[in-house]
Amino acid sequence: MAGPQRWQIDDWRGPVGARPVKEFIEDLSKPARAKVYAALELLEEHGNQLQLPHSRSLGSGLQELRISHPEGPFRVIYCYLPNRRIVLLHVFVKRTEEIRRSDVDLAKARKPTA
Numbered sequence: 001m002a003g004p005q006r007w008q009i010d011d012w013r014g015p016v017g018a019r020p021v022k023e024f025i026e027d028l029s030k031p032a033r034a035k036v037y038a039a040l041e042l043l044e045e046h047g048n049q050l051q052l053p054h055s056r057s058l059g060s061g062l063q064e065l066r067i068s069h070p071e072g073p074f075r076v077i078y079c080y081l082p083n084r085r086i087v088l089l090h091v092f093v094k095r096t097e098e099i100r101r102s103d104v105d106l107a108k109a110r111k112p113t114a
Contacts (some may be wrong), residue, residue, distance in 0.1 A: 007047035009040060009078075012110045013086045015028045021076070021088045039067045039076075040088075048080055062089070063106055064099070074097065077107035087112060 011021040043050055043065055050065075058077065059068050065076040077090045085097050089107040 001066045005084060005098060006044050007084045007086050009044050009086045009088065010055075012090070018052065024091045029071060032069050036067055036074055036091075038074070039065055043078075043086065047084060047086065056073045056092065058082070058099070058107075060108060062106075075103075077103065077110050079107075081112060 010024045011019055013019055027032060028036065039054065042054055053066060055063055055065050061079050063078050063080070065078060067074040067076070071093075073094045075092055075094045076088055078086050080086055089110040090103060092103055
């Protein structure tokens with residue numbers, strides 16, 4: 001018997017084909033990249049059922065994927081779209097207690113309207 005349908009994860013693409021989320025992840029060390037991909041696998045599997053400590057809502061339809069790692073902690077801001085789709089909007093190393101407003105604003109600007 002097949003398990004629940006997985007979610008499809010895409011990364012945000014800029015107007016000229018830039019893929020800042022993918023580029024950020026690919027530039028990480030191999031252990032850090034593996035940890036991020038493991039977290040994305042959880043997200044793909046559980047989608048909108050994934051909760052703390054892995055994921056939490058930031059409001060305005062944005063979610064935060066939380067990844068602890070000695071080189072991090074890393075945060076991926078993403079949103080849900082219809083038909084079990086997820087778009088990774090922004091990724092960064094969290095250096096302060098609160099997520100910077102500029103990181104949230106950037107993710108909001110990238111969020112698809114459809």
